[in-house]
Amino acid sequence: MNHAYVLTLSCPDRPGIVHAVSGFLLEHGGNIEEAAQYNDHDTGLFFMRVQFACDQHTHDDLKTQLRFFAEPFKMQWKLHATTQPMRTVILVSKEGHCLNDLLFRWRSGLLHLDIAAIISNHREFYQLAASYNVPFHHLPMTAATKAQVEARQFEIIEAEGAELVVLARYMQILSDDMCRKLAGRAINIHHSFLPSFKGAKPYYQAHDRGVKLIGATAHYVTADLDEGPIIEQDVARADHSKTVEDLTAMGRDTESQVLARAVKWHSEHRVLLNGHKTVIFK
Incomplete structure (x- = not known):
């Protein structure tokens, strides 16, 4: 049974962020179910919310992998399990x-x-x-x-x-x-x-x-x-x-x-x- 998550993030805008995030999720067995992003031209910041399913990694495993992934982008991010009210x-x-x-x-x-x-x-x-x-x-x-x-x-x-x-x-x-x-x-x-x-x-x-x-x-x-x-x-x-x-x-x-x-x-x-x-x- 797939586990569903929501990933939210913000970072300085640059080309290829959406591609990188979707590639990361694919590499770790994630299937994107909903995604939205926004570029704030006034502040130069990029914002994204992705809801995805994944049964190959635990919540803690994904958070560990995300720390390494996010560092080069200077991302502020949070990962939430959607099953938890x-x-x-x-x-x-x-x-x-x-x-x-x-x-x-x-x-x-x-x-x-x-x-x-x-x-x-x-x-x-x-x-x-x-x-x-x-x-x-x-x-x-x-x-x-x-x-x-x-x-x-x-x-x-x-x-x-x-x-x-x-x-x-x-x-x-x-x-x-x-x-x-x-x-x-x-x-x-x-x-x-x-x-x-x-x-x-x-x-x-x-x-x-x-x-x-x-x-x-x-x-x-x-x-x-x-x-x-x-x-x-x-x-x-x-x-x-x-x-x-x-x-x-x-x-x-x-x-x-x-x-x-x-x-x-x-x-x-x-x-x-x-x-x-x-x-x-x-």
């Missing part, structure tokens, strides 16, 4: 629509995840977590206890072996230290079309400006608030008659859909970081 921890506060949507999609088989734990600074969703048989950790936070609580959060994330942390309307700003620890594996959903209306209460800001479109943005978490590389965005139309409450209610659906798409693409290893931007092979 992505271990995930979700952080949430008092707004549960994104959490509920992710749990439903996961249980329905629409997201290739293994949700290991839910962490919240409030108790509202412990029954929802229990209904999906997911451990729930209630860690209330104050300004005085922020460092201790984050240390416990990170302890849980590491103990669960989480490859992905989802901030599903977790309304706390992560410390710079926490952002560094979770770099490249934490996704936040912000309830505006960034870079517009950063920070707190974006629907209030949008209403005050009389916007005709409200949006949501899923992005990687960085120490710069709401500045992380954007993965996905979407919008909904608004008009002069909409109240702040109307915009908030409308936005919940957009937020849930945008976050779900970002989580899906990340879990399928379709998102590659390109500085402060992303390359996404859908």
